[in-house]
Amino acid sequence: MTDLIIKNARLTNRAGLVDISIKDSHIEGIDAANSDTTNNPVTNSDDRLYENTVYDAKGNFVCAGFYESHIHLDKACILDRCTVEEGNLKEAVEETGKAKEEFTEEDVFERASRVLEMAIKKGTVGLRTFVETDAKTQLRSFNAIKKAREKYAFAIDIEICAFAQDGLTNEPKTQELLQQALAQGADLVGGCPYKDDNPNQHIEMIFDLAEQFNVNVDFHLDFDLDPDNSSIPKLVEETIKRNYQGRVSIGHVTKLSAMDKMQRGAMVGLLKFADISLTVLPATDIYLNGRDYDALIPRGMVNANELAEMGINTTIASNNILNAFTPYGDASLIRMANMYANIAQLSKDTEIADVFDMVSKNAAKLLSHQTAITVGAPATLVVLEAKDAVSAIRTAAQALAGFKNGKQTFCNQAAHICFE
Numbered sequence: 001m002t003d004l005i006i007k008n009a010r011l012t013n014r015a016g017l018v019d020i021s022i023k024d025s026h027i028e029g030i031d032a033a034n035s036d037t038t039n040n041p042v043t044n045s046d047d048r049l050y051e052n053t054v055y056d057a058k059g060n061f062v063c064a065g066f067y068e069s070h071i072h073l074d075k076a077c078i079l080d081r082c083t084v085e086e087g088n089l090k091e092a093v094e095e096t097g098k099a100k101e102e103f104t105e106e107d108v109f110e111r112a113s114r115v116l117e118m119a120i121k122k123g124t125v126g127l128r129t130f131v132e133t134d135a136k137t138q139l140r141s142f143n144a145i146k147k148a149r150e151k152y153a154f155a156i157d158i159e160i161c162a163f164a165q166d167g168l169t170n171e172p173k174t175q176e177l178l179q180q181a182l183a184q185g186a187d188l189v190g191g192c193p194y195k196d197d198n199p200n201q202h203i204e205m206i207f208d209l210a211e212q213f214n215v216n217v218d219f220h221l222d223f224d225l226d227p228d229n230s231s232i233p234k235l236v237e238e239t240i241k242r243n244y245q246g247r248v249s250i251g252h253v254t255k256l257s258a259m260d261k262m263q264r265g266a267m268v269g270l271l272k273f274a275d276i277s278l279t280v281l282p283a284t285d286i287y288l289n290g291r292d293y294d295a296l297i298p299r300g301m302v303n304a305n306e307l308a309e310m311g312i313n314t315t316i317a318s319n320n321i322l323n324a325f326t327p328y329g330d331a332s333l334i335r336m337a338n339m340y341a342n343i344a345q346l347s348k349d350t351e352i353a354d355v356f357d358m359v360s361k362n363a364a365k366l367l368s369h370q371t372a373i374t375v376g377a378p379a380t381l382v383v384l385e386a387k388d389a390v391s392a393i394r395t396a397a398q399a400l401a402g403f404k405n406g407k408q409t410f411c412n413q414a415a416h417i418c419f420e
């Protein structure tokens with residue numbers, strides 16, 4: 001017997017409404033909707049029975065959920081511990097550096113849990129979090145995030161990236177701590193060459209760790225508006241040398257937005273050659289950049305659509321929630337995608353459909369997840385208050401319900417007007 005039916009759902013690439021039946025945590029069937037419920041024994045007057053076995057999507061769009069490819073759960077929700085005066089990267093790193101010395105395991109677990117619950121209720125089903133692993137935090141943040149990963153595994157898959165935020169060649173203890181984290185369950189390793197005294201050596205050391213543990217790598221890269229001195233050539237050189245094509249991703253890369261089209265094209269050609277994915281972090285990029293200007297302020301956000309057209313796997317992510325890097329946030333990827341599309345001056349349906357992929361399919365690829373809604377696939381599904389992916393992005397649609405491996409993980413009530 002079927003465990004659950006999500007009826008009257010609208011899917012991408014399928015005309016009309018469908019009923020999705022779920023059994024043993026997988027999709028058992030997708031059939032044309034049978035909205036005539038009179039012969040269906042489960043749709044009786046018992047509301048509880050009805051709700052437990054049938055979810056009526058009421059013609060709304062059902063997708064396979066959102067994937068957050070770049071977030072920092074460990075330093076989220078610390079705005080009240082930071083002094084923000086300049087609003088630039090230097091201040092954000094310094095203020096967060098001070099705050100993180102005081103982080104305890106309980107504190108990190110509580111804040112991470114808060115953000116994870118926000119994300120789950122916005123339809124996110126998978127996420128990659130960076131965790132700062134250095135002399136200031138030791139393994140406290142890492143241990144807390146591991147606990148959070150376990151607690152919320154029923155609703156969201158979490159990848160942990162052990163991360164050297166404050167440099168590596170200048171922070172002798174960090175390498176040892178990254179090794180410990182990787183030995184104790186971190187999924188990949190992350191670096192930040194622009195915060196190191198020797199960016200090229202930093203890149204090499206991160207790759208050394210990745211090879212030692214056979215894990216993927218993710219770099220914060222080229223985070224300023226100087227079109228020169230990009231770390232991309234060095235990164236590509238190391239990726240090829242170590243046969244790491246398809247296993248490297250980078251975030252920010254705001255230098256690309258400062259380059260002219262020809263220079264940018266050359267850099268993107270290199271990224272494509274090494275099969276490196278790129279994550280745009282709109283909320284942080286537009287908040288921290290351009291602080292030296294008092295008119296026509298540059299925002300520094302890369303146009304991910306342009307790069308996608310050139311063959312790069314691109315994603316959009318939240319990065320930070322309520323801290324000195326990004327003093328806003330609700331962990332909503334649909335809001336992030338909507339904001340990105342607006343800043344990138346997109347209008348066509350095809351462009352907006354690509355943006356939807358950047359917070360779903362493309363980001364899932366980084367976490368080695370599939371997002372196809374097909375018979376036999378895991379029943380991980382999210383109902384959005386929209387008719388399709390494009391209108392969901394345009395209207396920043398609310399997520400109404402989510403199911404992970406066949407089990408409901410959240411529900412939101414659609415707002416309604418109270419007519420007199």
Ligand SMILES: [Zn+2]
Binds near residue numbers: 251
């Ligand atoms: Zn980041």
